[in-house]
Amino acid sequence: MSNATPGPAPLRVLCVDDEPGIRFVYENEVPLIAEGSVTVVADGVKAIAALDAAVAEGKPYDAALIDLRMPGGVDGWGVADHLNNVSPNTKFVICTGHGDLPEAKRAMEYGALRFLEKPLQMPELGEAFAHIRELKALEQWPEEDRPKPVKLKTDDRDFIGSTPAMLALKKKIAKFAPTDASVLILGETGTGKEVVAKAIHASSKRAGGPFVAVNCGALPEHLVESEFFGHRKGAFTGADQPRKGLFEAADGGTLFLDELGELPKPMQVKLLRFLESSEIRRVGENETFTVDVRIVCATNKDLDEMARDGEFREDLIYRVNTFELDLPPLRERAEDIPALCSFLLSRLAGKRVGEEAISPRAMDLLQSHEWSGNVRELANALEHASILAEGQIQPEDLPTPVTRRSVAGNVGLKLANTGDFEGYANAPAPTYGDVPKTLREIEQEVILHTLDRHDGDKPATAKELGIALKTLYNKLNAYEAKRAAG
Ligand SMILES: Nc1ncnc2c1ncn2[C@@H]1O[C@H](COP(=O)(O)OP(=O)(O)OP(=O)(O)O)[C@@H](O)[C@H]1O
CATH class of the missing domain: 1.10.8.60 (Helicase, Ruva Protein; domain 3)
Incomplete structure (x- = not known):
């Protein structure tokens, strides 16, 4: 595992619009909301020149805001087309005062991240930049750091222990494992919570499916949602397929959420929704779809106490602890x-x-x-x-x-x-x-x-x-x- 965890990087942004008032807003607001630098130009020809210059310098733009209707022979589609050719990693947003459904559809076909109608709302722009920053960070996150399905080895199924407490535990595992109910495993660090999760998976009807283990405390906070739910097709450099999230990776198998107490609060809400509906929605997509995943969680924290302190959702505790297993310390x-x-x-x-x-x-x-x-x-x-x-x-x-x-x-x-x-x-x-x-x-x-x-x-x-x-x-x-x- 690499230790590098990319944080949000400052963005380099190109904005093109023929309206002086909008350019004024871009010059003053975009550096703040995008947390980066901005180049603002007034027409398509200048936008193309700016894109080329940035690529020649070896510093292509991270993002672009593109107006559609502009004088001077090159409209927003021309800019988007050029951008796709010379600077395909630049995420772009179409901003137009004449938005209609066919144009919105066309924007998506061109690979636009979003289609925003004028007058622009700052919160919408803020969300668009947050999305872009997340995508950039995901692209920089080393692939080998991402949790992946593991093939269980034979000794992963071995769960040593013959003291009365361990025998009682094994009996419970044998009863819980074949059901699809969620299981919460409690115990101090190193007591074997992951071993138990694997044993549950291996003794369930999902044994032939994937076992995906994720340490909720080790996921970079700003990437948690994409990591769990995946990302829509095209949102990524070179991604002609959607990026699968952990729920999809565990489809037909078990998703083991270790250190559940470390799950950020916004993700707690989304996990709860998943447990209620089995549905997921990739970041950037509108459609939801169903996956067949059993959730097994573990923690060494007192979740009830965390709930009392407002750090953990009480309703989520009741969803994840259909069955509870308490591992005795060694x-x-x-x-x-x-x-x-x-x-x-x-x-x-x-x-x-x-x-x-x-x-x-x-x-x-x-x-x-x-x-x-x-x-x-x-x-x-x-x-x-x-x-x-x-x-x-x-x-x-x-x-x-x-x-x-x-x-x-x-x-x-x-x-x-x-x-x-x-x-x-x-x-x-x-x-x-x-x-x-x-x-x-x-x-x-x-x-x-x-x-x-x-x-x-x-x-x-x-x-x-x-x-x-x-x-x-x-x-x-x-x-x-x-x-x-x-
Ligand atoms: N009962 C057991 N039988 C065999 N090996 C065990 C047993 N319990 C733990 N281990 C071994 O101890 C090590 C730690 O186990 P594991 O990672 O499952 O602990 P954990 O409770 O999940 O730890 P943490 O809370 O830090 O995530 C692993 O190498 C595991 O194989």
Whole structure:
């Protein structure tokens, strides 16, 4: 995954209109509403010259507002035609005082993003530019960062646990899975919520369909709607097909919405509408259509509390939690640890590894650790240990927090409380045990332990560590990807 998340870029806009009053408005208002720069010209010939000059400079316009009827031999259609030839990535809006249905249709055929009738309304122009900015940002969003359907691997179906709580959970999964009802999975970070979502999908009649997982907190906020619902044909550079959204990608299968509590409020309304109607509408299109998608959600947040604080829609909670599953933290099921170790070590090694790969003393430590990061932290600890171990895993092969729990927490507190470097000089030097560690490993420990102290609350963790929430997600994803890559 790339870390680049494009934000809204300033737009370069070309406006052409023969009415001086409108040009005055464009010159003064467009830089503000488009959050960029504007070139304003009075006729089609000048517009064509401006388009050519921008292309020759290697800086084609992002957007154009084009009047239809203009003197001088080149009308708005001529400008749109030229624009399509020399500057196809420039999104354009037709603005006319003589709008009728055939012209509006023709504008769409030319690839216009919108057809606005004069007198122009500022809110409409504002919406048009917001749409253009979103399209630009989507075009810059690396394809590999987009959530995609995954093919489930065999071990994705494995859901280890035989303590009474886990057996009860498995029984519930077996009952819920075959229905199409929505399921809300609750649990601390790393407890296996995604594993459970995959198990539900794999045991449902949708098992042959796609499983699409999306982390609601990791989607750039201004792209959420396009990402979920897709975009109409032609709205994109080189898009002769509509861009499919996540709902469409999951058609016939399951859409897993991880970190549901992070879903922006406007999208909460749209998700609710989808759950009520099964209908979606691509951004920029008027038609709706139906998709057959089962929604499974997960969160480590208290949604009821969020609803009380006005941060989450109460009616959406009732829609997504037809069935609710509560995953116990690992510290409450230490008896599962030996089997989990065997599973996780086998996954790392690519072959079956038994519990005897861990010495009894090391296993004691593993079973008495707090596991704030739950099974994910256990998987990381085992990866660490399996690299260091020569033969059977011994206590000294385990990461320091497992053998000496407080160290990383101290470092985290110091990071949070020290405004400058002086605090470090007065604080006791941190120790990291006998095993040498890289800065990256220490950082990972600090992050996971800070996350623990905040009970998996990622925004609070990011705040304490002084990093962007997105950076925190990227780091957690990177740990996960590194682990998955073995
Ligand atoms: N019961 C389990 N059996 C096997 N593996 C598990 C189990 N629970 C968790 N894991 C493993 O632990 C890691 C974290 O699991 P998962 O991503 O499902 O957690 P999560 O609760 O969704 O985390 P987050 O809240 O951070 O999204 C994964 O590598 C997963 O394979």
